[in-house]
Amino acid sequence: MLHFIKKLYYGDIPDASSGAAPSSNQQQPVTDWPLWEVFIRSKQGLDHKHVGSLHATDAQMAIENARDVYTRRQEGVSIWVVESKYITASNPAEAGELYEPAADKVYRHPTFYDLPDEVKHM
Amino acid sequence: MGTHNLEELFQQKIDKEVKIEPKDWMPEAYRKTNLRQISQHAHSEIVGMLPEGNWISRAPSLKRKAILIAKVQDEAGHGLYLYAAAETLGQSREQMINDLHSGKAKYSSIFNYPTLTWADMGAIGWLVDGAAIMNQVMLTRTSYGPYARAMVRICKEESFHQRQGFETLLVLSKGSKEQRAMCQDAINRWWWPALMMFGPRDSESTNSDMSMKWKIKRKTNDELRQQFVDMIAEQVKLLGMTLPDPALRWNEARKHYDFGEINWDEFWQVVKGNGPCNKQRLDARRKAWEEGAWVREAAQAHANKQRTRTKAA
Numbered sequence: 456m457l458h459f460i461k462k463l464y465y466g467d468i469p470d471a472s473s474g475a476a477p478s479s480n481q482q483q484p485v486t487d488w489p490l491w492e493v494f495i496r497s498k499q500g501l502d503h504k505h506v507g508s509l510h511a512t513d514a515q516m517a518i519e520n521a522r523d524v525y526t527r528r529q530e531g532v533s534i535w536v537v538e539s540k541y542i543t544a545s546n547p548a549e550a551g552e553l554y555e556p557a558a559d560k561v562y563r564h565p566t567f568y569d570l571p572d573e574v575k576h577m
Numbered sequence: 578m579g580t581h582n583l584e585e586l587f588q589q590k591i592d593k594e595v596k597i598e599p600k601d602w603m604p605e606a607y608r609k610t611n612l613r614q615i616s617q618h619a620h621s622e623i624v625g626m627l628p629e630g631n632w633i634s635r636a637p638s639l640k641r642k643a644i645l646i647a648k649v650q651d652e653a654g655h656g657l658y659l660y661a662a663a664e665t666l667g668q669s670r671e672q673m674i675n676d677l678h679s680g681k682a683k684y685s686s687i688f689n690y691p692t693l694t695w696a697d698m699g700a701i702g703w704l705v706d707g708a709a710i711m712n713q714v715m716l717t718r719t720s721y722g723p724y725a726r727a728m729v730r731i732c733k734e735e736s737f738h739q740r741q742g743f744e745t746l747l748v749l750s751k752g753s754k755e756q757r758a759m760c761q762d763a764i765n766r767w768w769w770p771a772l773m774m775f776g777p778r779d780s781e782s783t784n785s786d787m788s789m790k791w792k793i794k795r796k797t798n799d800e801l802r803q804q805f806v807d808m809i810a811e812q813v814k815l816l817g818m819t820l821p822d823p824a825l826r827w828n829e830a831r832k833h834y835d836f837g838e839i840n841w842d843e844f845w846q847v848v849k850g851n852g853p854c855n856k857q858r859l860d861a862r863r864k865a866w867e868e869g870a871w872v873r874e875a876a877q878a879h880a881n882k883q884r885t886r887t888k889a890a
Contacts, residue, residue: 487671488877490664507727508661510670512880524654527647528734547601 489538491517495525496533503535511536591792596722599665607791611721612666614793619659620677620684626652627861628692628854629701637695644741645698651738655731662723678863686844687774689852696749696756696763702742704764704771707809710735711801712775720792743812750816757817764813765821772836773844775802803833810834 488510494503506525511517517536525531545553561567570577583602590597597603626649633649636642660670676682687705692698713735716728749760776798788794796804806825813820824837846852 487669507658507730508664509657512876513883516876516880523650524657527650527654544600547598 488512489540491521491536492539492542493517493521493525494535494537495521495531496535497531499532503533506530508539588790591720591790594792596725597720598722606787607721607793608666610788610791610793611724612663612668615659615663615666615721615724615727616668616673616676617683617685619656619663619673620682621688622652622656622659623677624684624688624858624862626656627858628688628690629698631692632695632698635695636698641698641745648702648738648741651734655734658727658730659724662721662727665723674866678859678866680850680859683848685774686847686852687770688858689847689854690766690770691854693766694759694763696746696759697767699742699745699749699760700763700767702738702740703746703812704742704767704809705774706735706738706742708771708774708805710739711805715794715796715801718792718795743816746816746818750818760816761818764816764818768820768822769839769843770847772802772806772839773847775799775805777841777844806834806836 489512490508491511491514492508493506495506496503509517509520509524511520514536518534521534521536526534557563584604587597587601587603587607590601597607629645629649629652633642633645636645660673663673664670673682677684687708692701710732713728713732717725717732719725719728746760746763749756752760779797779799789797810820810825810827822837824835826835827833828835847855850856
């Protein structure tokens, strides 16, 4: 498959050598449960931050699983979950149009303005 | 823009240490290599629960039992982080699970060795998790963003695994004559398989290699293995135990420990499925999956019913 990868690194087990006898009872395909994105507030007063994703049948299960997976060591005090399909992401290919116009507007930063040292508290 | 151009831009990003994210353009071989490595890593975490699960009901005290349960639960979490990272590359969870159960997908060979005594729980934490950490610390800087982020999370938790393992052995090393013998026996059995975890020697291949160029990996097998040997050769002294290698000695010129040759025939035998527990591990995975089918169906049915009710109301 990968003629580029000739060297086997740690944990990189070649496809050519089989792990075990093929299974005779292949699973009937069932559909994966919906994917949810998980956001955790690490402590009161801070933003919720994206921490990862998981599969769950509904929002309740997503919250319960997120608690088990992402807050086992008191990493959070609040959880948000949202089904991944409802997230719209910007397209990396359009990064130029979206973000470059800000690059030549240095006057938006306070350091652009040269003021005498005598001016205090500014 | 041609593919050639895209590949050049891709390489420029890698060279500038810019992480690659799921929606970014990437060469097909980069995607496939990452997918294969991340899913193998995920499978290793999941299968890795089995040798330890064997000792949950046999742990010598309630404290040790609670620790072991927490560790095994961590492994499940690590498997999940990694499956989620692999899914960003376009393969479904279900497909990955099916590939594991059919024997198509691989997992680390180390888990095909049996856990015969309680001391094995210590040796696994110290040596097996210790070896895994060497690789995982390196992978926190891997070029694929979701993999690197999963590794940061995992490394934070993994340190507990290694420390509890060493402490388990430390207690045994100060115990009765039988307990000390059990401790040494576990080290003897796990030492060489742990060294094998780092994979074939670098000299096995002279071909140019993309894993390094694409910064999926940043250290070679032999570099990581040497780092591991240097670390363990010192730590074992604190246990008052020995490593089962007569060739192991400090090399003042190299500033590293020299060590003996790995049994590569055994290595390839286990990779090819002829290890002591290959069949047992996969059978256990399939059994758990099949016996859990009704739970998955019930959860789905419950969710469907809730949705219908919400709509009706």
